[in-house]
Amino acid sequence: MAKIKMPKSNPSLDMTPMVDLAFLLVTFFMLTATSRVTEPVIVDTPSSISDKLLPENVIMISIDEKGKTFFNINNAEVRKHTLEKMGQQYKITFTPEELKRFGGMTSFGVPIVPVEGYTGVLLKEYINMEDSKRVTVRSSGIPHDSVHNQLRDWIQFGRIEAAKQAKTQKDKAELLGRPFKYEPLRFALKADGKTNYIAVKEVIKVFTDIDIYRFNLITDLEQGPAPAAE
Amino acid sequence: MAEVNTGDGGGHGKHDKKRAKKSSTRIDMTPMVDLAFLLLTFFVLTSTFSKPKTMEINFPADTKDIKENIKVNNAITFILTKDDGLFYYNGEFYPEGNAKGLPPTVLTKTDFSSEGLHKLLLERNKQTLDAIKKLEEKLKNKEIADTTYKRLAVAEKGRKADPAKGIPAGLTVLIKSDDKAVYKNIIDVIDELNICNVGMYAIVDMGQKELDLLNATNK
Numbered sequence A: 001m002a003k004i005k006m007p008k009s010n011p012s013l014d015m016t017p018m019v020d021l022a023f024l025l026v027t028f029f030m031l032t033a034t035s036r037v038t039e040p041v042i043v044d045t046p047s048s049i050s051d052k053l054l055p056e057n058v059i060m061i062s063i064d065e066k067g068k069t070f071f072n073i074n075n076a077e078v079r080k081h082t083l084e085k086m087g088q089q090y091k092i093t094f095t096p097e098e099l100k101r102f103g104g105m106t107s108f109g110v111p112i113v114p115v116e117g118y119t120g121v122l123l124k125e126y127i128n129m130e131d132s133k134r135v136t137v138r139s140s141g142i143p144h145d146s147v148h149n150q151l152r153d154w155i156q157f158g159r160i161e162a163a164k165q166a167k168t169q170k171d172k173a174e175l176l177g178r179p180f181k182y183e184p185l186r187f188a189l190k191a192d193g194k195t196n197y198i199a200v201k202e203v204i205k206v207f208t209d210i211d212i213y214r215f216n217l218i219t220d221l222e223q224g225p226a227p228a229a230e
Numbered sequence B: 001m002a003e004v005n006t007g008d009g010g011g012h013g014k015h016d017k018k019r020a021k022k023s024s025t026r027i028d029m030t031p032m033v034d035l036a037f038l039l040l041t042f043f044v045l046t047s048t049f050s051k052p053k054t055m056e057i058n059f060p061a062d063t064k065d066i067k068e069n070i071k072v073n074n075a076i077t078f079i080l081t082k083d084d085g086l087f088y089y090n091g092e093f094y095p096e097g098n099a100k101g102l103p104p105t106v107l108t109k110t111d112f113s114s115e116g117l118h119k120l121l122l123e124r125n126k127q128t129l130d131a132i133k134k135l136e137e138k139l140k141n142k143e144i145a146d147t148t149y150k151r152l153a154v155a156e157k158g159r160k161a162d163p164a165k166g167i168p169a170g171l172t173v174l175i176k177s178d179d180k181a182v183y184k185n186i187i188d189v190i191d192e193l194n195i196c197n198v199g200m201y202a203i204v205d206m207g208q209k210e211l212d213l214l215n216a217t218n219k
Helices: A016-032 A076-089 A096-103 A123-127 A150-176 A197-209 B030-046 B064-072 B114-124 B126-140 B146-157 B183-195 B208-217
Strands: A058-063 A069-073 A186-191 A214-221 B053-058 B075-081 B085-090 B108-110 B172-177 B200-203
Touching: A016 B030, A058 A150, A058 A197, A069 A076, A069 A150, A076 A096, A076 A150, A096 A123, A150 A197, A186 A197, A197 B183, A214 B183, B053 B183, B075 B183, B075 B208, B085 B114, B108 B114, B114 B126, B114 B183, B126 B146, B172 B183, B183 B200
Parallel strands: A058 A186, A186 A214, B075 B172, B172 B200
Antiparallel strands: A058 A069, A214 B053, B075 B085, B085 B108
């Protein structure tokens, strides 16, 4: 009887293709990743069928469940300049270090100067906090009543600085002979579904008072087929 | 995988030391693969893919135009209130009836289900929806260009009334809310208007008389 000869197989696998693939994916994710930033507030936006994407160049106002407002500008440079101008307006000096830190931050909801009866954290202190400590701060929202309308100032300075920034970029592009695509500044409202509409209306009033009438309302894409019965 | 050099373990004597070390050409890739997958997992978990979606909306700079518009056009006003309450009335608001003998405005209750708001809008906006459907058909058959379709669809939504042909004007919708309505309801209404191809809508403030009527209706 012939002896069955087992094929001599090498126990070690050739891992090269797997490694290739793994690195390809790593590279892909590294390049496409926009890391998740920790917002000081969780906003659960309502859903809609709209599939328009949010433009890059936006000033975003978040409104949480209780109607507190938070301010954000996407562009770091514009953020820095806006803070500088706000500092001049409210007579607070921000060091270059603070400006830099502010540029890398996300939305915030603390007043720059206190309003009557306010004892919480102010913006300067908020900027200088450690990241881990900052997330524990309970923001009071940016004041936007008729007497202390800090939100309006933030929006106005943000708008001016964004326009300046666009102009510098345009000049730079022209100097180098590159094409320049101007993306207009948009105003986004990100409100929680459970927010009282009156709170949203107050914020919209801040905008309409300074002649801004067009908004992007941030929503989630509706799941499943059209009209969901709720 | 890694070869162990046994040194003089074999007991072959002096010859062993002179022989060149037999090194494997293969590198152990395990740590590298480990690292690669670790990074992969990290980026997969931390990256956010979807950018948020938005709805564009224009707020009226001046509500005078709208008030004029509802007089001449086919208008419907929605009033939102607490606990997902939704009411509507047609045309202009007459709290005590008007000179022409029209009855006082009554608020009709509806809801956010597909049998409520959706159905109502489909009925009221039938003319526009039919016209847009026809345009879509034409677009599909390549009879009209994409841009023409868009232009015609927008024109259709904002069309003027044509009594001679019995065509009503495009539907105009006003959204009003009291102090207790939530933001989600507003979005739901706007969303439904978009689904039903209503071209003209605005969010406006509510008058005191309307509020009184709402409070009387919604006890």
